[in-house]
Amino acid sequence: MEILDGKKVSNQIKEELAVEVAQMKARGEKVPHLAAVLVGNDGASLTYVGSKVRSCEKIGFESTLIHLPEETTEEELLKQVENLNKNTDIDGYIVQLPLPKHIDEQKVLMAVDPDKDVDGFHPANFGKMALDMESFIPATPFGIMELLRRYNIDTEGKHAVVIGRSHIVGRPISILLSQKGKAANATVTLTHSRTKDLKAITVQADIIISALGVPNFLKEDMVKEGVVVIDVGITRVPDETRKRGYYITGDVDFENVSKKASHITPVPGGVGPMTIAMLLKNTLLARERHNASNA
Ligand SMILES: NC(=O)C1=CN([C@@H]2O[C@H](COP(=O)(O)OP(=O)(O)OC[C@H]3O[C@@H](n4cnc5c(N)ncnc54)[C@H](OP(=O)(O)O)[C@@H]3O)[C@@H](O)[C@H]2O)C=CC1
Numbered sequence: 001m002e003i004l005d006g007k008k009v010s011n012q013i014k015e016e017l018a019v020e021v022a023q024m025k026a027r028g029e030k031v032p033h034l035a036a037v038l039v040g041n042d043g044a045s046l047t048y049v050g051s052k053v054r055s056c057e058k059i060g061f062e063s064t065l066i067h068l069p070e071e072t073t074e075e076e077l078l079k080q081v082e083n084l085n086k087n088t089d090i091d092g093y094i095v096q097l098p099l100p101k102h103i104d105e106q107k108v109l110m111a112v113d114p115d116k117d118v119d120g121f122h123p124a125n126f127g128k129m130a131l132d133m134e135s136f137i138p139a140t141p142f143g144i145m146e147l148l149r150r151y152n153i154d155t156e157g158k159h160a161v162v163i164g165r166s167h168i169v170g171r172p173i174s175i176l177l178s179q180k181g182k183a184a185n186a187t188v189t190l191t192h193s194r195t196k197d198l199k200a201i202t203v204q205a206d207i208i209i210s211a212l213g214v215p216n217f218l219k220e221d222m223v224k225e226g227v228v229v230i231d232v233g234i235t236r237v238p239d240e241t242r243k244r245g246y247y248i249t250g251d252v253d254f255e256n257v258s259k260k261a262s263h264i265t266p267v268p269g270g271v272g273p274m275t276i277a278m279l280l281k282n283t284l285l286a287r288e289r290h291n292a293s294n295a
């Protein structure tokens with residue numbers, strides 16, 4: 001069994017990005033600038049956005065955090081989005097999800113300039129991805145594909161079972177894995193809460209991508225020997241004996257499933273850090289496109 005060390009690979013990617021930034025600087029070019037909009041004080045969102053800002057600093061990107069109060073209206077948020085679209089200094093930005101319930105998420109995501117949409121959530125980018133055209137690929141699925149690639153895990157002709165059909169993980173990873181081309185070419189089954197007899201499907205999987213957010217959901221008896229397991233789930237479990245008052249866990253019963261798996265991602269230290277690295281990668285791509293068009 002081999003651990004797919006997302007932490008290690010993400011550090012490699014960040015080092016590669018740092019080299020590219022240094023070269024941009026040496027050529028007298030502007031360095032990539034990523035912004036994040038955070039509405040409210042959700043603990044997990046604060047952690048994620050904070051680690052994004054720290055990563056930017058580490059590799060020489062510029063970063064801006066726009067932290068708005070929970071009571072921010074949809075109109076005010078749309079105004080911020082408009083400002084970010086207009087601000088030529090910003091190459092890419094994300095609006096951290098979930099948004100407070102009084103704000104229409106779809107409406108906000110639709111307002112993001114597709115050329116700055118480093119999350120790849122705008123329909124223009126999502127549609128291009130589905131049509132095999134160049135676009136911003138959502139960071140989490142992009143990170144999963146990159147992790148598989150860097151560990152030389154062949155997906156061609158393999159049966160990949162995705163659990164979860166969210167717009168940010170399950171749906172896009174199912175599209176990427178099924179794409180035509182050497183790096184994908186998997187046969188994909190996309191499953192969700194209405195799927196009947198999920199276990200009958202997962203036991204056939206060569207690759208399982210679990211993205212539902214239910215701790216200990218994927219158990220040993222649901223997988224076959226030699227399976228590749230990618231655990232996307234992140235759940236905070238309250239625990240007063242821990243320094244932070246909680247620990248985080250994935251969807252997979254790691255202790256037992258890892259005995260049967262050929263490769264498996266840990267949580268933490270698996271897909272999460274890869275997500276951050278690929279968001280930075282997308283921001284560099286945005287900067288390069290802006291440089292190319294002299295913006
Ligand atoms: N590591 C990372 O970088 C990231 C991690 N995450 C984590 O991944 C997890 C999933 O996130 P996200 O995709 O946003 O989740 P959502 O909550 O949006 O979607 C969950 C999906 O799982 C399905 N599901 C729920 N229960 C079951 C079940 N019992 N059997 C089969 N399918 C089920 C749902 O089905 P239905 O559609 O029918 O409701 C839905 O499609 C979360 O823990 C989240 O924190 C998310 C993003 C990035």
Ligand SMILES: Nc1nc(=O)c2c([nH]1)NC[C@@H]1CN(c3ccc(C(=O)N[C@@H](CCC(=O)O)C(=O)O)cc3)C=[N+]21
Nearest residue numbers: 047048094095096097098119248268269270272273275
């Ligand atoms: N617009 C938007 N884009 C996103 O990409 C997005 C989002 N909203 N909302 C929430 C989800 C979740 N997400 C994570 C990213 C990194 C870690 C991560 O780095 N996790 C660490 C541990 C972090 C911890 O200790 O809490 C790890 O797995 O090792 C986790 C989760 C991005 N998301």
